[in-house]
Amino acid sequence: MIDLKKCIRSVPDFPKKGIVFRDITTLLAQPQAYQQTLEEMGKYAHRRKADKIVAIESRGFIFGGALAENLGIPFIPARKPGKLPAPTVKQEYQLEYGSDAIEIHVDAIKPGDHILIVDDLIATGGTLEAVCKLVEKMGAHVAGVAAVIDLAFIPWRDKLKTYDVFTLISYNSEAE
Ligand code: AMP
8 A cells, every 4th residue: 555645745835825735746646646546535435325426626627537437427527617618506605815616517416416526635625515515505415525635734624514524645734
């Protein structure tokens, strides 16, 4: 087994001073680490009986797309407003300054679907919470939330407390 944390590059002061950016591109460049990540996420999807994957633009697509293909289940993109061409359902959410929104095609999710929501990293949990709400608004069930990395020193669990969350790598401080 590969120590996946060793495959993540930490870049201080990106995209702004004080933030340590956790860069997954160094993991993606190591095929065995990428495979191991997808295998672990695949086992989780199986345990949660997920029948569709929703992944969040854009780094979520790198994991969600490969995972859906491996599992032989549908892949559904959750995108920033104005990117999806057909009719969509939208969920707005608050950022530190201002707000943002996320959209999914209306016909991509059906009531009763068991959705696994995938992203690369959980920081505040705000984006994932918005996608969970969107999936529920469409009548589907959130089977689980999977991300490669979580920042455990940020209280994202408050936002996602009603969901089952799976991550592979956890950071307990910005300095780690
Ligand atoms: P949040 O909604 O706060 O959980 O932000 C999640 C999104 O922001 C993820 O999709 C990440 O791609 C990105 N993000 C936030 N903080 C970091 C970080 N320290 N390193 C890399 N990506 C980050």
